[in-house]
Amino acid sequence: MKNIKSIFKSFNNQSVLIIGDVMIDSYIKGKIERMSPEAPVPVVTVTSREKRLGGAANVALNIQSLGAKPFVCAVAGTDENAKILKKLFKKNKLSTEGLLQLKNRPTTVKTRIITNNQHVLRVDEEAVHEVSSSQENVVLKKIESIIRKQKISVIIFEDYNKGCITSTLIKEVVKLASRKKIPVAVDPKKNNFLNYTGVKLFKPNLKELKEGLKLKNLNPKNRAEVEKAAEELRQKLKAETVLLTLSENGMYITDGKSSHHIPAHIRKIIDVSGAGDTVIAVAALCLAAKTDAKTLAELANLAGGLVCEKSGVVSVDKMTLLKTAIKQT
Numbered sequence: 001m002k003n004i005k006s007i008f009k010s011f012n013n014q015s016v017l018i019i020g021d022v023m024i025d026s027y028i029k030g031k032i033e034r035m036s037p038e039a040p041v042p043v044v045t046v047t048s049r050e051k052r053l054g055g056a057a058n059v060a061l062n063i064q065s066l067g068a069k070p071f072v073c074a075v076a077g078t079d080e081n082a083k084i085l086k087k088l089f090k091k092n093k094l095s096t097e098g099l100l101q102l103k104n105r106p107t108t109v110k111t112r113i114i115t116n117n118q119h120v121l122r123v124d125e126e127a128v129h130e131v132s133s134s135q136e137n138v139v140l141k142k143i144e145s146i147i148r149k150q151k152i153s154v155i156i157f158e159d160y161n162k163g164c165i166t167s168t169l170i171k172e173v174v175k176l177a178s179r180k181k182i183p184v185a186v187d188p189k190k191n192n193f194l195n196y197t198g199v200k201l202f203k204p205n206l207k208e209l210k211e212g213l214k215l216k217n218l219n220p221k222n223r224a225e226v227e228k229a230a231e232e233l234r235q236k237l238k239a240e241t242v243l244l245t246l247s248e249n250g251m252y253i254t255d256g257k258s259s260h261h262i263p264a265h266i267r268k269i270i271d272v273s274g275a276g277d278t279v280i281a282v283a284a285l286c287l288a289a290k291t292d293a294k295t296l297a298e299l300a301n302l303a304g305g306l307v308c309e310k311s312g313v314v315s316v317d318k319m320t321l322l323k324t325a326i327k328q329t
Contacts, residue, residue: 004325007299008318010289014068015150018056019143019173020158020165020187022074022099023108023126024085025054032115044113044120053088054110055277056158058315059187060094062281065315071150073098073143075131075164081107098142102135108162130163139164140172147180154183154288156280157196161189170195185284187276188212196237201287203243203280209233220249223261230254241293243283243300245276253297260294262301278316279304299325 030044053061060070072094076082078101085107089096108126112119131139146152155177159165170192177184183200193212196202209229210218213236219225226244230252234242241255250264282303286296302324303316 004322004329007286007289007291007295008067008322011285011318012067014153014285014288015071016060016063016068016154016156016284016288017071017073017098017143017146017150017152018059018063018156018158019073019139019169020056020059020156021108021160021162022053022057022072022076022085022164023055023110023160023162024081024088025052025058026050026109026111027052028111028113030113030115032120042120044115051084051088053085053092053094055108055160055162056156056164057085057089057094058277059156059158059281061092061315062278063285064092064094066281066285066318066321068153068285071095071098071146071152073100073139073146075100075102075105075135075139077101077105077107078103079107081109081125098146100135100138100142102131105131126162128162130166133168136166136169140169143173144176147176147182152180152182154185154284156284157184157186157188157199158277158280159187159189159192161191165192167192167195171197174198183284183287185280185287187280194236196239198238200239201241201243201283202233202237202239203245203276203283204233205245205276206247209244220246226252226261227254227259230259231256241287241296243279243297245279245304251297251301253293255293258293260297262294262297265302265305275304275307278307282316282321298328302328 027050029048030046032042034043036043060072063070111123113121185201186196186199188204190211230242244252248264251262279300282300303321
């Protein structure tokens with residue numbers, strides 16, 4: 001990795017627009033000491049409750065933690081959870097300018113029940129249908145407004161298949177970004193997988209890659225298979241760079257000129273929740289900083305591993321990442 005300190009310093013001058021699905025990550029922590037007399041299930045005695053920002057909002061927190069300025073454009077409901085979501089935005093000093101509240105749509109909440117740092121159950125409250133064309137237009141106008149008022153360095157699509165991102169929205173934003181010379185990075189999901197034509201950086205995980213390209217068998221340990229799939233995807237999307245996250249097999253990145261496999265670092269993995277949010281945040285900032293592909297993948301790989309050492313969805317710590325990256329050089 002080259003010029004690590006200067007890369008990290010450049011993050012402080014960047015403004016990032018994150019478009020996508022925001023949610024509340026709710027945690028109920030407790031102890032299991034007995035089985036229920038009503039059904040063959042454990043009884044969790046609650047010891048604490050906590051609510052955090054999740055989804056695209058967690059990407060924003062990672063961007064903020066890395067020293068850059070995030071702007072989020074997303075949709076929520078008009079329910080009580082929307083009020084909690086706005087309070088969490090303000091508590092974390094995130095702008096609510098792009099948080100659009102829509103009638104007849106619940107605010108997404110994922111409730112995780114955890115004992116001894118292990119997930120026991122997750123309960124989701126959500127709607128996954130796409131926003132209507134009129135609502136889509138409201139989202140697009142808000143995106144245009146933010147880009148007009150702020151000097152955006154990079155745009156991130158954070159897609160969780162919750163309906164905020166549509167194929168038309170993608171097409172219009174990518175065209176706008178191209179005119180403004182703003183790079184676009186994507187953390188995709190299945191529904192819109194092949195709609196992100198012409199983006200700068202596309203970051204699927206192995207499951208998303210296999211689903212998106214309809215690959216029944218892809219061995220992440222087989223370099224030739226990974227290279228072939230990544231290049232096929234890059235060509236289909238006319239994307240400049242494809243970054244594949246391969247879990248315990250590390251990452252693979254290709255920009256058509258060079259390709260690199262970055263091995264995973266040995267860590268005590270506690271919770272992988274939110275690691276993808278951290279990876280796309282670091283990758284996007286490196287993209288805006290015009291780092292080379294290998295350095296981008298190495299830093300994103302380190303960051304994703306660091307957050308997996310903690311319970312729950314958390315942001316990467318900039319100084320910890322910087323110190324760890326320097327040690328690797």
